[in-house]
Amino acid sequence: MEKVALIVGAGDATGGAIARRFARGGYTVCATRRSLDKLQPLVAAIQAEGGRAHGFASDARRENEVVALVEQIESTIGPIEVLVFNIGANAPAGILDETARKYFKVWEMACLGGFLNGREVAKRMVAREGDGHKGTIIFTGATASLRGSANFAAFAGAKHALRALAQSMARELGPRGIHVAHTIIDGAIDTEFIRENFPQRYALKEQDGILNPDHIAESYWMLHRQPRDAWTHELDLRPWMEKF
Numbered sequence: 001m002e003k004v005a006l007i008v009g010a011g012d013a014t015g016g017a018i019a020r021r022f023a024r025g026g027y028t029v030c031a032t033r034r035s036l037d038k039l040q041p042l043v044a045a046i047q048a049e050g051g052r053a054h055g056f057a058s059d060a061r062r063e064n065e066v067v068a069l070v071e072q073i074e075s076t077i078g079p080i081e082v083l084v085f086n087i088g089a090n091a092p093a094g095i096l097d098e099t100a101r102k103y104f105k106v107w108e109m110a111c112l113g114g115f116l117n118g119r120e121v122a123k124r125m126v127a128r129e130g131d132g133h134k135g136t137i138i139f140t141g142a143t144a145s146l147r148g149s150a151n152f153a154a155f156a157g158a159k160h161a162l163r164a165l166a167q168s169m170a171r172e173l174g175p176r177g178i179h180v181a182h183t184i185i186d187g188a189i190d191t192e193f194i195r196e197n198f199p200q201r202y203a204l205k206e207q208d209g210i211l212n213p214d215h216i217a218e219s220y221w222m223l224h225r226q227p228r229d230a231w232t233h234e235l236d237l238r239p240w241m242e243k244f
Contacts (some may be wrong), residue, residue: 001027002052002078006070007088008060008117009033013191014140016042017213018084021221023051027082030073032058060087060113070120079128082224083121085114086140089158092151103154110158114139118180122169125178135178136224139166143186150242170233181223184236186244187211209241 005022009015023046031053031192033039039055045216046053054077058069073080089110091102118137125135143149145163148156166182173180174202188194188201195202204210219237226232238244 004028004030004073004080005080005082005084006030006073006080006117006121007032007084007086008058008113009088009140010039010042011086011088012038012042013189013213014185014216015084015086017217018086018220019053020046020049020051021214022082022224023049023053025221028052028054028077030054030056030077032056032060032069034059038075060085060117061108063116064172066113066116066120070124074124079126080121083117083137084140084220085117085138087113090142090144090152090155093154094151095153097219098154101159101236107158107161110155111161111165114162118169120167122173122178126173126176134228137165137169137173137178138220138223139180139182140165141182141184143184143204144224145182145184151233167233176233177228179223179226179228179231181232182234183216183219183223184234184238185211185216186236186238187242188239189213189216204239204241207237207241211239 005027007015007019010019019031021027031039031042036055036057041054043053056069058065087109089106091106139162141161141163144152144156145159163182166180170180190210190212
């Protein structure tokens, strides 16, 4: 059976870079987005580089879909040794204009999805704890994981909750051989969104002033490769010029 890295939220920037890095490391990548069509370029790129990849359309907020996804991967492809939860949910809005529906949806994407995917994969990892398999679960956080800013109440609340989930899972599952880590991505990332909407910020790319998704991916690979006598739980990544 192949060893599998499940990347939930394998978008065009960070998630895709993480998927490619684990494929280069010898893992069969199972990548998810809500739209399967949007995954095809990533799957094709990994395969063109000699890697193994499968794309799955899955809504991380729907329990039945998450349960079915994990079962399908485990039964037809191989054991999931790595889970990266990388769902984006940043939808700014002023508190006076925020709606209950959108506030709840942001929490569903950023936190509930993390719980559902983390729980289902952890069940499989724990069942294998006696046969030498290792397991790594990494949750992608943000500046909002640490502080709430104006116009980001929903996002900050959801990211705070995801961080708490990661802490609780790390304390519960670490003694059972599962490395649970949480990353703080503190800064603009080199994406099409930043290039189009924040051109002045994007111009800092020439000075290494925004995060390179490939460099983020290297840190995720490092977390997975850490020996268990020196595990990192929380890792913050930011450009050298970012204030914090």
